[in-house]
Amino acid sequence: MLKSRYRAAQTGGSADDVEAAFYEALQAGDLVQMMACWADEDDIFCVHPGGPRLVGAAAIRAAFEAMFSHGSVRAYPERLRKVESLGAAVHNVLERIDLTTAEGTQHAWVVATNVYMKTAQGWRLVAHHASPGRSEVAEVAATAQVLH
């Protein structure tokens, strides 16, 4: 499964394929697959929850390497929203993070924006911005017209 997603991302898969490969890399703690998801651009950027912004592949790689040295990250993207154009896709997901505690598995929530662009190498991640989420009010959508 991992390998097939990875290959899909490498050989012209969609933005959705690259997103799947990104979260599989997190879940597996696979630094090679993680970095293969990113575009080869100087100004790609990544913000982990509460962290500084990381600019460029070297800074992003170093942060994921440090993260994976503590183990993999059981982050599962849910409730995807997207805005797409011909060469770009902007995704927002609510990441469910599974944490093992003395009381069993607990969940934490992260709101993440992932931006993909179609490059000469195929669809690639150019930005990941994640921040602490709130499970109780995760989303306010246009359909919730409580004010009217």
Place this chain on the structure above:
Amino acid sequence: MLKSRYRAAQTGGSADDVEAAFYEALQAGDLVQMMACWADEDDIFCVHPGGPRLVGAAAIRAAFEAMFSHGSVRAYPERLRKVESLGAAVHNVLERIDLTTAEGTQHAWVVATNVYMKTAQGWRLVAHHASPGRSEVAEVAATAQVLH
């Protein structure tokens, strides 16, 4: 100044012009100009620091209206980084927020990702994701090879 930026955004300005109009709308508490920056798409989304994700123009408008009812927001974008393609522009800025306190003006910092797409109406904002920043370590760039 406000009006000229606003017109630029309305009549085929660049992503940079729309970003300038967005921050001017925040600083002026101008809801009409704020909403004119956004694309006419169902799944546009906005995450304010620590808040839920807001999806769609109605939810986004309601949140800015509530925000502006307490006054304008003195947010100034600094240290812009961007990744651009033909029809999309992904910006990351460090927003300096000026706060008036008994001890004078204090600064808070926010990390924000702004994504623009070229629509039939011109360049428009499709996503704004802001989260609390840390002024002391605002950015780790690829050039800071402290690990090597």
